[in-house]
Amino acid sequence: xxxxxxxxxxxxxxxxxxxxxxxxxxxxxxxxxxxxxxxxxxxxxxxxxxxxxxxxxxxxxxxxxxxxxxxxxxxxxxxxxxxxxxxxxxxxxxxxxxxxxxxxxxxxxxxxxxxxxxxxxxxxxxxxxxxxxxxxxxxxxxxxxxxxxxxxxxxxxxxxxxxxxxxxxxxxxxxxxxxxxxxxxxxxxxxxxxxxxxxxxxxxxxxxxxxxxxxxxxxxxxxxxxxxxxxxxxxxxxxxxxxxxxxxxxxxxxxxxxxxxxxxxxxxxxxxxxxxxxxxxxxxxxxxxxxxxxxxxxxxxxxxxxxxxxxxxxxxxxxxxxxxxxxxxxxxxxxxxxxxxxxxxxxxxxxxxxxxxxxxxxxxxxxxxx
Amino acid sequence: xxxxxxxxxxxxxxxxxxxxxxxxxxxxxxxxxxxxxxxxxxxxxxxxxxxxxxxxxxxxxxxxxxxxxxxxxxxxxxxxxxxxxxxxxxxx
Numbered sequence: 001x002x003x004x005x006x007x008x009x010x011x012x013x014x015x016x017x018x019x020x021x022x023x024x025x026x027x028x029x030x031x032x033x034x035x036x037x038x039x040x041x042x043x044x045x046x047x048x049x050x051x052x053x054x055x056x057x058x059x060x061x062x063x064x065x066x067x068x069x070x071x072x073x074x075x076x077x078x079x080x081x082x083x084x085x086x087x088x089x090x091x092x093x094x095x096x097x098x099x100x101x102x103x104x105x106x107x108x109x110x111x112x113x114x115x116x117x118x119x120x121x122x123x124x125x126x127x128x129x130x131x132x133x134x135x136x137x138x139x140x141x142x143x144x145x146x147x148x149x150x151x152x153x154x155x156x157x158x159x160x161x162x163x164x165x166x167x168x169x170x171x172x173x174x175x176x177x178x179x180x181x182x183x184x185x186x187x188x189x190x191x192x193x194x195x196x197x198x199x200x201x202x203x204x205x206x207x208x209x210x211x212x213x214x215x216x217x218x219x220x221x222x223x224x225x226x227x228x229x230x231x232x233x234x235x236x237x238x239x240x241x242x243x244x245x246x247x248x249x250x251x252x253x254x255x256x257x258x259x260x261x262x263x264x265x266x267x268x269x270x271x272x273x274x275x276x277x278x279x280x281x282x283x284x285x286x287x288x289x290x291x292x293x294x295x296x297x298x299x300x301x302x303x304x305x306x307x308x309x310x311x312x313x314x315x316x317x318x319x320x321x322x323x324x325x326x327x328x329x330x331x332x333x334x335x336x337x338x339x340x341x342x343x344x345x346x347x348x349x350x351x352x353x354x355x356x357x358x359x360x361x362x363x364x365x366x367x368x369x370x
Numbered sequence: 371x372x373x374x375x376x377x378x379x380x381x382x383x384x385x386x387x388x389x390x391x392x393x394x395x396x397x398x399x400x401x402x403x404x405x406x407x408x409x410x411x412x413x414x415x416x417x418x419x420x421x422x423x424x425x426x427x428x429x430x431x432x433x434x435x436x437x438x439x440x441x442x443x444x445x446x447x448x449x450x451x452x453x454x455x456x457x458x459x460x461x462x
Contacts, residue, residue: 279372279374279386295374
């Protein structure tokens with residue numbers, strides 16, 4: 001276990017096409033996988049890799065983020081020194097919110113300068129993965145790289161949007177393009193960048209002084225020829241959750257036992273905010289198959305190929321297929337759901353029949369009654 | 371009642387299943403208590419039995435009977451093979 005890196009979860013201008021799922025929250029705290037939030041995966045990867053100092057760049061709609069992270073106790077980040085820092089935009093002018101992430105790095109430069117760790121791992125929150133960053137830093141050092149970006153070779157991303165990467169000989173990054181670019185490559189950037197802290201600070205100041213304000217798009221991409229940028233190929237499970245389609249299809253993908261085992265246990269466990277709920281009760285008439293069901297549920301109907309979060313109540317004779325029901329959802333007696341995403345605390349009245357399609361699941365916003 | 375962290379590929383009725391239990395394909399668990407971390411192989415039949423922590427039942431094990439009145443107990447960390455018959459618990 002190393003402790004020579006600090007982590008940054010950069011939530012500024014994250015690609016967000018999650019529509020009503022992010023109406024009241026940022027992508028980082030979108031509930032995922034029956035009991036987690038998206039940010040849990042990268043935070044857990046960091047602490048499992050021995051990183052004990054993590055900064056989260058909050059940007060907009062971060063109330064639920066503050067609530068979820070709290071003191072950082074679930075990730076053992078509630079230490080006296082280092083630990084978890086949530087860095088909100090420290091601006092008094094509203095239009096500054098639209099400026100790029102380099103500007104925020106610059107505003108919080110004191111935080112970085114005060115820190116004595118050698119490396120920084122800059123990440124996003126929408127990558128559902130379980131990665132050993134220790135091995136990445138070893139790779140970074142062995143390649144004598146300036147920047148290492150973690151990549152994943154995968155043909156189908158289930159609707160997620162990523163930067164594409166072209167790797168040359170020895171893993172050197174030859175080119176990188178935003179998701180809408182024409183580049184034809186099945187290597188995707190996981191937006192996890194490892195570099196020396198001094199290099200990051202230098203990039204921040206130089207690029208800002210050149211009138212540029214995006215870390216990856218400007219500071220890194222414009223220096224692909226000058227810096228030694230390497231791609232580290234990650235072998236584990238990856239879900240890129242930044243569109244509704246990707247959210248739905250990645251959730252359904254987790255119902256494959258191999259995907260579930262790979263994501264939740266290797267190389268380390270995924271931690272989340274603990275809620276002490278009683279075990280789920282399966283009452284008379286309950287029938288479940290191929291589903292992820294969290295604690296605190298009460299099931300009196302049929303649940304097949306679905307993800308139920310904590311405290312969901314499935315009424316008598318209700319049939320839920322291929323759907324995702326978030327915390328405290330109430331499904332009335334005899335209701336049929338197929339390909340539906342219900343946000344937190346939704347209610348579906350008895351004897352309704354709601355259906356979406358695989359590419360376009362029906363999504364109900366938080367606290368809606370149907 | 372089934373808590374988080376279990377993998378159930380068989381059938382469970384009227385039972386309490388603790389965290390981290392794995393129940394193999396085609397198994398039937400009825401009126402039983404399964405403690406944390408126990409692994410039940412495929413095709414097992416378990417009636418009216420208490421299974422201790424981290425115990426392992428190999429595939430195809432039968433314990434108890436549907437209309438039996440006795441309650442079987444498998445100790446913690448025990449490994450039960452296919453030809454095992456449960457011994458009566460001695461009262462101290």
